[in-house]
Amino acid sequence: DPLVHHGRHIGRSIYAFANINHLLTMGVAIDAVGDVPSEEQERLEYRVYKAILKFLPPLDEALANYSPEQITRIAALLQKGSDSARSDDTKGLKKGVIEFLNDDAPLDPYVHPGEKSSRGFAHPRLGQLLCPISKDWNNETHRKELIEGTQTPGPEDWPLFLFENQEFNREDVWAGFLKNEYLVQAYLWVFICPTAARKSKKSIKATKQGNAQIHGMTSVTIASIVYIATQVRFALTNAEPFSRSDRVTDSQSFYQSLYRFLDNPDYHEEVDDLLKWWN
DNA sequence: GGAATTTGTTAGGTCGATCG
């Protein structure tokens, strides 16, 4: 279904953890009244709603005339696309991220590309990448706390892998922020094609159009960077699947706090520079 | 409070495109 197809791109580049039925229903209701939502959370949702309609002009024209049942049916198809793309990318980057790290320098101890159990803070190099900026990975007490999981990093306590060369400058939070090479590689993996991300396999050419081209994407979005960061983070952790609460406290809240941080008008200039760098 | 259903995840495909 073409709606499932479009849904794949919505999750990757517009908003990943949205309840699309809720967004569309709410958006239509707001448009019908003409009031701008007062609450910040609602305003964010409304912006996402508008971004979806901008991406799908035919839906924009027709949506107001649809019944709630029709909207629910459309939303379910978009949601299916969004969810399945996320799941495909999680699967791909589980292996991909380990390849990026190994291309840089072989991981020691070895990390199996298909397994999660040896990842996370227990691994010296993956642990360092995941180490939040409020902690010092070289400090034994801090390291122990992270390995044992006695403390969970709060919002905006970013992991080190978000920064260029895994280096955080306490004087300037924006120095190298979201300019990490592994993030770029993961971005290429998802939006161009997996082989484009590999430094070591330059001879191999893609045999199909990549996701960016398929969906007519010509520039980087905030949401797509946040999406990739969330996927890389999950690939680095030893997080066991099968746990919904883990996803909520983990990937979803990470995604939301990073998205809100970049969406903050106070950082307008920094974010513009960042997008320019990515493009 | 146990059965039924839904949700979220993974492994393991299919199949058309295109490279060497």
Place this chain on the structure above:
DNA sequence: CGATCGACCTAACAAATTCC
């Protein structure tokens, strides 16, 4: 023309949630 790539799909299953 076989090998491989990569988007997309399906089935299975565990956990969470809802139902009765």
